[in-house]
Structures are given as C-alpha cells and as structure tokens.
Amino acid sequence: MYDYIIVGSGIAGSVVARILAEEGNKKVLVVERRNHIGGNCYDVEDENGILIHLYGPHIFHTGNEEVRAFLSRFTEWYDFGHEVVAKVGDKLIPVPFNLNTLHMVYDEEKANYLEKKLISEYGEGSRVPIMKLRENDDPDVREIAEYVYQNVFLKYTMKQWGQKPEEISPEVTGRVPVVISYDNRYFKDKYQSVPVDGFTPMFEKMLDHPNIDVKLDTEVKDIVEFKDGKIFFEGKEFNNGMIYTGAIDELFDCKYGRLPYRSLDFKFEHYDQDSFQGHSVVNYTVSEDYTRITEFKFLTGQKDTNGTTIVKEYPFAYTGKEGEIPYYAILDEENDKLYNKYKEDAQKFNNFHLLGRLAEYKYYNIDAMCLKAIQLAKDLLK
Numbered sequence: 001m002y003d004y005i006i007v008g009s010g011i012a013g014s015v016v017a018r019i020l021a022e023e024g025n026k027k028v029l030v031v032e033r034r035n036h037i038g039g040n041c042y043d044v045e046d047e048n049g050i051l052i053h054l055y056g057p058h059i060f061h062t063g064n065e066e067v068r069a070f071l072s073r074f075t076e077w078y079d080f081g082h083e084v085v086a087k088v089g090d091k092l093i094p095v096p097f098n099l100n101t102l103h104m105v106y107d108e109e110k111a112n113y114l115e116k117k118l119i120s121e122y123g124e125g126s127r128v129p130i131m132k133l134r135e136n137d138d139p140d141v142r143e144i145a146e147y148v149y150q151n152v153f154l155k156y157t158m159k160q161w162g163q164k165p166e167e168i169s170p171e172v173t174g175r176v177p178v179v180i181s182y183d184n185r186y187f188k189d190k191y192q193s194v195p196v197d198g199f200t201p202m203f204e205k206m207l208d209h210p211n212i213d214v215k216l217d218t219e220v221k222d223i224v225e226f227k228d229g230k231i232f233f234e235g236k237e238f239n240n241g242m243i244y245t246g247a248i249d250e251l252f253d254c255k256y257g258r259l260p261y262r263s264l265d266f267k268f269e270h271y272d273q274d275s276f277q278g279h280s281v282v283n284y285t286v287s288e289d290y291t292r293i294t295e296f297k298f299l300t301g302q303k304d305t306n307g308t309t310i311v312k313e314y315p316f317a318y319t320g321k322e323g324e325i326p327y328y329a330i331l332d333e334e335n336d337k338l339y340n341k342y343k344e345d346a347q348k349f350n351n352f353h354l355l356g357r358l359a360e361y362k363y364y365n366i367d368a369m370c371l372k373a374i375q376l377a378k379d380l381l382k
C-alpha cells in the first residue's frame with residue numbers, strides 16, 4: 001500500500017515525491033495523465049533534433065540557495081543571463097525597459113536628462129512597476145511612463161490577458177518592472193539557467209527512486225474515487241495522504257463553475273537556416289497577434305543544430321474544451337472567492353493537500369513552486 005498518492009508530475013509533484021520517498025522512506029505513487037513527466041517544464045527533441053519546450057519556454061531562475069541546491073542534485077546547469085528584446089517599429093529594444101532602452105528611444109541630451117531624473121526620483125538600481133511609474137506627478141517621469149505603457153505593456157497585455165494593464169492584477173505587470181540601471185537581464189535572480197541536458201532528464205532523475213512508482217497516461221479519477229468527502233483507492237478508503245497538483249475545479253467536476261484561465265496556442269516553426277532572430281526571445285509589444293517568439297537554440301544553448309526551431313505564442317481564453325490547457329490563473333477577487341469555495345470542499349478530505357499552480361490557482365515560477373513543495377514535504381514528515 002502507498003503512503004502517499006501524488007497527482008501530477010510537474011515540479012510540484014516531483015519535488016514532493018522525491019523528498020517523501022527519500023527522507024521519509026515513504027512509498028509514493030505519482031499519477032500523471034499525460035504520457036510524460038515534468039508537467040509544463042517538459043522538453044523534448046523535435047523531428048529535427050532541436051530541443052524544444054512543448055508547453056512554452058522555461059528558464060529556471062532563482063535567488064534561493066536551497067532550491068538551487070536541491071535541483072542541482074539532479075542536473076548540471078547551462079547558466080546565462082536571460083535577455084529579452086521587444087520589437088517596436090523597426091527597433092529591437094531591451095525589456096524590461098531600462099537605462100539602455102532609454103538611450104535607444106530618446107536622443108542623447110534628453111536621455112541624459114531623463115536618466116538623472118529617474119535616478120533622483122527612485123535611486124539607481126531600483127525596479128519600478130509600470131503602474132507605479134504612471135502615478136508619478138513629474139511630467140518628465142510621466143512621459144517615460146507613457147512611452148513604456150504604450151510601447152511595452154498595453155498591446156502585449158491586451159493580447160495576453162484580453163484586458164488592459166490597469167485592469168489586471170498589478171502583481172502580473174509588476175513581474176517586468178522599469179529598471180533604473182544598465183542591466184538588460186529579464187530577471188534579477190542570481191541564478192538564471194536551464195538544465196544542461198534539458199528539464200526532462202532532471203525530472204527523470206528526481207523521480208528515479210525505489211520508493212517512487214510513476215503511472216503515466218492515467219487520469220487520477222480512473223484509479224481513485226472521490227466521494228462524500230472521502231477518497232477510495234483500490235476499493236478501500238484511502239486516508240494515508242494525497243497531494244493534488246491538478247486543477248481544483250476539475251476535481252469537483254466544476255460544480256460551482258469553471259475557474260477562469262488564459263491559455264496559449266503554441267505554433268512551432270522550423271527553418272533551415274542558422275538563426276531566425278538571433279535572440280532567445282523577442283516580445284511583440286505593439287504588433288502581431290502572438291505575444292512573443294522564442295528561438296530555442298539561444299535559450300537552451302544547444303550547439304551544432306540542424307537549422308533552427310521557433311515558437312510563437314497565441315493567447316486565448318480557456319474554455320475547458322478537450323485539448324486546451326489552463327496556463328495562467330486570472331488573479332482577481334471574484335476568482336479568488338470561487339477558488340475558496342472549492343478549497344473549502346477540498347479541506348473535507350483527510351490528509352489531502354493542494355499544491356501547485358493549478359491546485360492553488362496561483363501564478364508560480366518554478367523556483368517558488370519548488371520551495372513550496374520542499375516545505376510541504378518537510379511539514380508532512382515532521
């Protein structure tokens with residue numbers, strides 16, 4: 001008999017599984033509905049031998065030493081400072097908007113003047129969310145804010161969320177602040193990397209433990225029954241422990257209505273040329289229907305490839321239709337309320353734990369997810 005059943009083999013499920021199995025000597029069953037492990041971090045070679053991220057480009061970035069050390073047990077890293085540019089007119093400008101960008105969009109005299117202004121207002125090295133910058137009363141600062149709002153945020157956010165920047169959670173646009181320095185990197189974290197052989201081998205090593213069984217191609221409800229606040233497994237009530245990383249509304253057949261999500265349609269294209277855009281990621285902040293193009297070889301560091309593969313991301317509203325994947329929780333009060341109704345019902349199960357971006361209805365990066373999973377596993381083993 002298993003000590004724990006874990007639903008989902010993404011970063012949340014895999015990290016928890018490993019610690020329970022290894023540190024707690026617990027027998028663990030990981031149930032995964034897809035035909036592979038790794039959740040949305042999954043990567044695989046396409047038919048041209050190019051390593052692609054099937055569910056969107058993923059970069060592991062963190063300032064947390066514990067998380068870095070934990071994952072480093074299962075992989076070595078290809079470290080790089082991840083940089084993104086945005087296509088604005090015929091220019092490619094660095095994003096987040098920073099002092100390099102400022103000097104690209106204004107003439108030298110004005111840029112020098114505005115630079116001094118920004119530094120005196122916020123301090124060198126500071127990171128200011130666009131929605132905060134727009135509140136500044138100084139007309140010069142407002143001019144910059146307006147430029148950034150119009151050319152970096154407005155159209156991209158409309159595509160990604162179907163809403164204006166001021167209509168979505170400030171937490172979301174705050175992920176890409178205006179940076180008062182000459183640092184072009186997209187993230188500020190100490191470590192910015194991808195696993196040197198890809199994410200999937202990292203997950204394979206993590207789940208490779210005598211106390212872990214992984215069942216692929218298995219929908220949890222095919223082997224577990226959830227009924228009247230109880231969980232049944234192999235015909236018997238199962239109270240040992242379950243960690244659920246799937247969508248919480250699905251668990252209850254969406255009885256209170258679906259939790260809203262944004263989804264993405266990924267269009268992969270291969271070109272028989274050395275490079276398509278010369279950058280790992282180009283954001284389309286003022287034109288096109290897609291939000292960004294990722295050219296994988298520049299992200300993964302893969303050398304000597306046969307041509308190059310890119311992916312374009314087309315956002316749309318998730319409806320729950322077969323084949324659609326809920327990618328981004330839409331953070332607002334109303335959705336929080338709906339989430340909490342499901343959570344209350346989930347709390348009726350014995351030893352049942354919600355973990356992960358779908359089960360918690362949150363916008364998690366890999367590192368935050370990993371840390372949360374480490375903490376849950378440790379709590380369970382106390």
Ligand code: FAD
Pocket residue numbers: 007008009010011012013031032033034037038039040041055056057058059060061218219220221245246247264327328355356357358364365366367369
């Ligand atoms: P998931 O990875 O979604 O794993 C959940 C797993 O559970 C899936 O494999 C699913 O098939 C399985 N499952 C669900 N329901 C069931 C069920 N009923 N039965 C059986 N199995 C089930 N983070 C970063 O740090 N850096 C990035 O660059 C980055 N890029 C991103 C790009 C995109 C486009 C998106 C959408 C997210 C990105 N993220 C990034 C966030 C990152 O993907 C998440 O933090 C991480 O995947 C969360 O892991 P998870 O285990 O909670 O969920």
Ligand code: UDP
Pocket residue numbers: 086095152153154156157160161172173174175176283285
């Ligand atoms: N954003 C934007 N323009 C950009 C980059 C980001 O408007 O060039 C906004 C957009 O609303 C996006 C959010 O900032 O959803 C967060 O961006 P991030 O790159 O962190 O999104 P993710 O990689 O998680 O999709």
